[in-house]
Amino acid sequence: MIIVMRQDASREAAEDVAKRVEALGLKPNLIFGEERTVVAVIGDDRRKDREKFESCEGVDKVLTILAEYKIASLETKPEPTVIRTHDLVIGGGNFGVIAGPCSVESEEQILASARAVKAAGATGLRGGAFKPRTSPYSFQGMKEEGLKLMAAAREETGLAVVTEVMTPQHVDLVASYADVMQIGARNMQNYHLLQAVGECDKPVMLKRGASATMDEFLLAAEYILDQGNQQVMLCERGIRTFETHTRFTLPLASVAYLKSKTHLPVVIDPSHGTGHSNLVPSMCSASVAVKADGMIVEVHPDPSNAMSDGAQSLTFKVFEATMQECRKIADAIGLTLH
Amino acid sequence: MIIVMRQDASREAAEDVAKRVEALGLKPNLIFGEERTVVAVIGDDRRKDREKFESCEGVDKVLTILAEYKIASLETKPEPTVIRTHDLVIGGGNFGVIAGPCSVESEEQILASARAVKAAGATGLRGGAFKPRTSPYSFQGMKEEGLKLMAAAREETGLAVVTEVMTPQHVDLVASYADVMQIGARNMQNYHLLQAVGECDKPVMLKRGASATMDEFLLAAEYILDQGNQQVMLCERGIRTFETHTRFTLPLASVAYLKSKTHLPVVIDPSHGTGHSNLVPSMCSASVAVKADGMIVEVHPDPSNAMSDGAQSLTFKVFEATMQECRKIADAIGLTLH
Amino acid sequence: MIIVMRQDASREAAEDVAKRVEALGLKPNLIFGEERTVVAVIGDDRRKDREKFESCEGVDKVLTILAEYKIASLETKPEPTVIRTHDLVIGGGNFGVIAGPCSVESEEQILASARAVKAAGATGLRGGAFKPRTSPYSFQGMKEEGLKLMAAAREETGLAVVTEVMTPQHVDLVASYADVMQIGARNMQNYHLLQAVGECDKPVMLKRGASATMDEFLLAAEYILDQGNQQVMLCERGIRTFETHTRFTLPLASVAYLKSKTHLPVVIDPSHGTGHSNLVPSMCSASVAVKADGMIVEVHPDPSNAMSDGAQSLTFKVFEATMQECRKIADAIGLTLH
Amino acid sequence: MIIVMRQDASREAAEDVAKRVEALGLKPNLIFGEERTVVAVIGDDRRKDREKFESCEGVDKVLTILAEYKIASLETKPEPTVIRTHDLVIGGGNFGVIAGPCSVESEEQILASARAVKAAGATGLRGGAFKPRTSPYSFQGMKEEGLKLMAAAREETGLAVVTEVMTPQHVDLVASYADVMQIGARNMQNYHLLQAVGECDKPVMLKRGASATMDEFLLAAEYILDQGNQQVMLCERGIRTFETHTRFTLPLASVAYLKSKTHLPVVIDPSHGTGHSNLVPSMCSASVAVKADGMIVEVHPDPSNAMSDGAQSLTFKVFEATMQECRKIADAIGLTLH
Known part of the structure; x- marks a missing residue:
């Protein structure tokens, strides 16, 4: 100092x-x-x-001279952290793709989504069972029933299940079904929740808060690491700025910056990062081009009838085309996209 | 739509x-x-x-034509909500002052603070017992011991106790000591916590998230109101912008805007809103001038030795002078500052 | 460094x-x-x-340790700069009020406005003759004809004329009619224009750019000062943030911050700073409460028929009531509002 | 409406x-x-x-229903505008690369830069002769002497000269040397300047202001188009946000958004968009991946001795490697990078 x-x-x-x-x-x-x-x-x-x-x-x-985070720092651990669960591999030159609907809505919907995203090349399945919603009057998720359907989809497809946990009391329940525990952007500084997932043995995907600085983001990861859970991946999902033509502003320079500071892998969320399905495919391509460690994309069988986030969800067809373009770029620059 | x-x-x-x-x-x-x-x-x-x-x-x-919040709306309830607990009155032409240290650090510190802020005219005592801290390595508060010291300070001074609750499991504990339950900015969208305080019978001070829009802020209040607790006050504590000479940017136009949309009272936090003690007094004056319903101010016996937020805490002496200026303005424009 | x-x-x-x-x-x-x-x-x-x-x-x-600006620094000149022209006094404990329409539209409109704002207590008259407009299809001002009408209004009322100059070629022309040369927010970093007004002998009101940092703002003033013109006042008119319920976000903490760094007076623009006439009066009160050196307010005989900025202009009646409230606050805290 | x-x-x-x-x-x-x-x-x-x-x-x-811009709109002209000058082609599936130093500093420096960037695959040469600088005490450019050196570099290499014009009086002078007239971010709403370049017959690169909305950006282009100059390219160079680890925040979703609204080509500036040379290469790759129409990159023979923007300039060696990666991506996705 x-x-x-x-x-x-x-x-x-x-x-x-x-x-x-x-x-x-x-x-x-x-x-x-x-x-x-x-x-x-x-x-x-x-x-x-x-x-x-x-x-x-x-x-x-x-x-300030010294950053406050220590376990998360590249100075502490120079080798990149790689996260593996089922076929999903994130980090170390592997670009893992997690895709699926915003919310689990029904058995049919989640199974159809799982099959489609697997066919297109995803190895992780996203789907919200406990949904943080801005309005108390919006659909709040199928809760445990949704988790069961996610697990069933894993059973059939082998996809790793990535789903959000919203409060410390639910950590054990969610961990009993999920392969990756997601901490949403709104909860990035919910410290009791960070500590609770820090005590569990499942990998954690920590989303950046909409107005979190990089130091705050890494310190939130530090809360998890400090409890003993070293399987943390960071997710850049966009920040709040004056832009209104996108839902958030997705700063892809975060990838190179984070990789100069931390060994933790970095995943991009182009769906929340833009908020409009027509902007998602090119930002998926860019996520590969900047050598992120993966991406998480909202895909829905029928976006115009989705119970949440319809405006930013890709159809199966657009997701497939997007994956083909991403694979071409990955191949060209030597990134492994399974 | x-x-x-x-x-x-x-x-x-x-x-x-x-x-x-x-x-x-x-x-x-x-x-x-x-x-x-x-x-x-x-x-x-x-x-x-x-x-x-x-x-x-x-x-x-x-x-969008219709705002999503309904119970919070002025169209639903045109009369202003007034919150009263002990001598603290917030709303309806009353400007309530809550002051005290960022964190409860010791019996001596909290009692000295309580006496000083009461003497200067405050009717509420702030003090953190459970502290959300950006770094896991920072002081996290005295926890229940801190709550007990706050209650003892109320016993002696009659000041209403305003303190933060961070997680649903602590709601009952905190409610057993506090007069006003504070939801911090980081937890504005911690929906399980909002619902939990919505079920308790104590007034709630809901702080605006650093990047929350006004609609998101009012919808967070709606979560609490929707559970049956109508005693909600809103706290504008500054938003995150590109400014770095202040910790956050404190937009006082929020007061007039909120009053045109909601019946809930609005309190200003000039301490977090600026982050530097030399900027706090004039923003206290401005909070009165815009006819907010109150303010919450960090005051410490010795800011340069505070365990948290020393940079933005006022000394007793500066707080007293600030209150004198605020009272002059309140008197001039017909606002009741007890 | x-x-x-x-x-x-x-x-x-x-x-x-x-x-x-x-x-x-x-x-x-x-x-x-x-x-x-x-x-x-x-x-x-x-x-x-x-x-x-x-x-x-x-x-x-x-x-960085040392700020780049030097002439503007309080370390260079500890006494506050006071600007006087006609009856307008800005700085040194004087709160000067500049009011009038966004654009000069006709002789009748500007004269009626001048009389009304003078009656309410303003000592400066604002009015745009050369108008920077976001769209090429919007009304661009009456140009020299507008300047003549402003001068005629000064003739009758004694109000100092404050008007914008947009490009170096117009500096001599505008200076021949104006008492204060306004540099708009969009031109805060138009360096040739800053140098041009730096060479003229009229006071300059420099508006903060919508995304200018404080250092950039003070360095823009330094460009003017460096040319020899010491009569510079700074105008905080709001910054661009994620807020959409206000046109810009008006950070009143700028006043205390700037006064800790510079001797130049600071004026507030609550009209552009909020963008909605119902938010303007309370921000005028707050401008006095924070002890700014003045304010500039848009007032129009018939806002719903204004050729520009109708949404944020006050009627004569609202302006008069606003001035009464401001005067009460000024009196209470010992600020001179003529 | x-x-x-x-x-x-x-x-x-x-x-x-x-x-x-x-x-x-x-x-x-x-x-x-x-x-x-x-x-x-x-x-x-x-x-x-x-x-x-x-x-x-x-x-x-x-x-608002209808956007205010009309000539710039894709609804007015559905075919993409392509800009060609010397070997530089921007738009219509062509990814044009403009590279070179921030400022022209000497004959040796600009010639060495021109040769290096041409060898690496650029077809345009950037270099500032008139430099807008935040501080009046910073190097302000070599002025006409710098333009002459740029022209000499074009003579030798065939690269198109891209350089900034800062004020209307200089438009004729700059146009006599330059192939593309650059309007800097600070001048995006300098309307007299926009009109002046709108009357000249050289292509214009219009940089987005640091806090300009997309509508404001397109309306600034409309000012140029409305004067008759149809050769306008838009340059996304990053916006001001709360992020401080990058100089600006570079939102690449702008490309897909702009292409859904306008026929004008879109160029990315990863140098100003990030501000740190270690973040530039991956954002160059991403600019190709999102199918922008080109990029403009700062390259300097010796960044640590540059007279401006040393922190964000690439060395020749890093630029060459960056171009190789970009070319691989362009080839993979069918974009023409000459």
């Missing part, structure tokens, strides 16, 4: 800051510049409240 | 959309313009998935 | 960076931390391209 | 709105819903100030 003093701060104020730094067990290094004095702090200040130095007499601002 | 067809859409496509509208029990009204056809939908479409019409052949976009 | 090396950077890389720092005439200070090496740079690096150090071998990131 | 009345609006208010619609030469269609009355307006309301209806008695909000 670097503590920058105000131009009019006295020498005493800087020395007082230095003393407070020492009191935390860290080593201060006073540098008297031409216009400003700064206190450079040596030592691991990750677990200190660094910003409180702002309240000290004469302090202008506090600059 | 208004469904806008593409310019090249056929008449049949528009008629097919109209049929689907009828199938939902609503009445379609086809309007053939010079360049576009639109289908105006008559009836209450609040509980329908309106966006799925986007997936129909020939549809360009869907425009 | 602080140059942070990557954890895996070699000592040679840090020393190479230090040599490059010396080559710029600055003094490097190498600090070897437990995990990272940083190079603290001593000297005035304001006029160097600091970010290019990012391209050096082994560098992780570059942190 | 759809004018939505408030729930409590009287029938008379709706009828008054309808009369005002008729007065504009448009046809109103009153629809009385269960909760709200709406006035659907038939006819071309593009050139009307639609929002002023908000100021009419009883009006809640105004919804």
